[in-house]
Amino acid sequence: MATRLSDVAARAGVSVKTVSNVINDYPHITARTRAKVEAAIAALDYRPNVSARSLRKGRSDFIALAIPEMASPYFAELGAEISRAAKRRGITVLIDQTEGGAAAEKLVLDGMRGQLIDGIIFSPITTVPAKLTVADTGKPLVLLGERPAGGQFDRVAVDSVQASCDATTHLISIGRRRIAAIGVGGTSTGAVRRKGYRKALKAAGLPHDPALELAGTGYHREDGAASMRELLALPEPPDAIFCFNDLLALGALRTLADAGLRVPDDVAVVGFDDIEDGRYHSPTLSTISPDKAWLADNAVALLLDRIAGNGEAAHRDLTVPYTLQIRESTAG
């Protein structure tokens, strides 16, 4: 059915091995021979059989990207960037939705896809079991996002403490004094961002009110909306909110709109991630904007470097550049 190497060889009048050499850019080939082979390849519309190749080479040029859910805009945007970055390097990304809790399990259990995959970029949502080791996976792994430092894996992440501190400081700088935080969940992301939030409050000499730190049950719009309702029910509601991601912020804005409150006049809101929705929302959302393309490109590069064999080098920890985007939700 499908044309194979030997068909190409027959048509080009060369050996199978020579065709293989052409395809794999083996250096010592006459221009003439190469042309003949390439013509045959084109004529027969030959495409190498990935299965056979990866069976033989032990490498597939496939990597996996494990994210909590691809319908979440931040991850969708990130996935798109990573896909692009990988494609530029001739490799294909397989996206795996871990869907919350049993993330790590699923990953290790069926995630390896029977050795088809050369490596994994993993964006954990729950705290990654500290005991997840290289031995468990057998494949190179790059972690995305916060995670208790000192891990044994390559990692690329925003300096969330600093970024959160910046975001909070921005709210303080526009005169807010009662600043709430939404997203203080059980995740490591929540913990790290709270740290930055508290740091900023402390630096400004502001009191720290536990009632203003809401955990919520997740990181979606509905969770942000629910947390915001709780905050509004407080005897003394906040005059600013730092949401640990944009989705939470958009949910919070929805609740504020329903309550007839003006943003930023009554309540200012800052998010984190800079997803596109926020740039078109009314009001537009101020947010921490990580450089997603940079993140994607470096995550892929790091992983490919490991796959290429630099397995022994110490784990690397890259910090993603970010900016604070000031938009309507905080700028009067």
Added chain:
Amino acid sequence: MATRLSDVAARAGVSVKTVSNVINDYPHITARTRAKVEAAIAALDYRPNVSARSLRKGRSDFIALAIPEMASPYFAELGAEISRAAKRRGITVLIDQTEGGAAAEKLVLDGMRGQLIDGIIFSPITTVPAKLTVADTGKPLVLLGERPAGGQFDRVAVDSVQASCDATTHLISIGRRRIAAIGVGGTSTGAVRRKGYRKALKAAGLPHDPALELAGTGYHREDGAASMRELLALPEPPDAIFCFNDLLALGALRTLADAGLRVPDDVAVVGFDDIEDGRYHSPTLSTISPDKAWLADNAVALLLDRIAGNGEAAHRDLTVPYTLQIRESTAG
């Protein structure tokens, strides 16, 4: 390195083939033997090698989903659903971003991924070359979304004419008379939805003003925003807009907010797709809501049926159920 079939066989004291039989649920196996083998599998943490398996079987249990871009919320949500639907059936989805124009080319050229893939679910953005035939791909293909009917492929799509007609009629029913359409682009989607839009106008005896049909350059928020600006610059601006997707609508809403116009009082807006953003936007967005889970499940089922061998059956054309969600952008 990795444990293989023969390792398991050695440990269980049976032949390689028997282990294979156990894994593939071959019916005639003693409980005793099966138990032994399964114990060995567990003990060695054996996982089948996908490459070898698919080389041998000619089937990989991988399908591709080709969409314009995964960062677009509708496609992200759809991708998530399709991924889930496929996973339920034990197959894996590989997502391919066609990124606009050369979609079909890319698909056919490198999309087949060297015969790794068993089939494709293809959501074309540009008009699919009518000459794209089964022969080109060699693999089963299911089309998503509008497309000049009478094709030679299985297809699952919303009845866009009817849905667009419903959306427009809804605008008429709330008293609007000057209704614009955004998204009348060069795509088949644009053409089909315009048809429904015009049909509704005609049915209501409303005049059809070409100046109110905007093509724009794409289907993103920015395109919607730009088109809306054009409409507002008209001597006689519209009192309602039907946007051919939610992203356009969200962009339009942004422009309206900037212009200080009230929605729906001054201008009512309806979208298409029912992405989550619209449900949290201020105002919340009225829209046509296709049943994405249904769509995903049926697309996958259709494709798998073809893959399973029902290749000769006539192509099937499934119509996705939808509802009109009336929200703030049209309800006073």
Added chain:
DNA sequence: ACAACCACGTTAAACGTTGTAAACGACTCT
């Protein structure tokens, strides 16, 4: 002339899995 390359060819052996067909018991039936 001699070596040192170069550009290929030939052959064989993997990679890990499954389909085919045949072998092996343990039965039952005469």
Added chain:
DNA sequence: AGAGTCGTTTACAACGTTTAACGTGGTTGT
């Protein structure tokens, strides 16, 4: 006891590719 039957297990050959080892003429430089 022998032939037939059934259920269970196995040996062997693929699937399409790459790698290795070895060989063969040709070209070039000394």
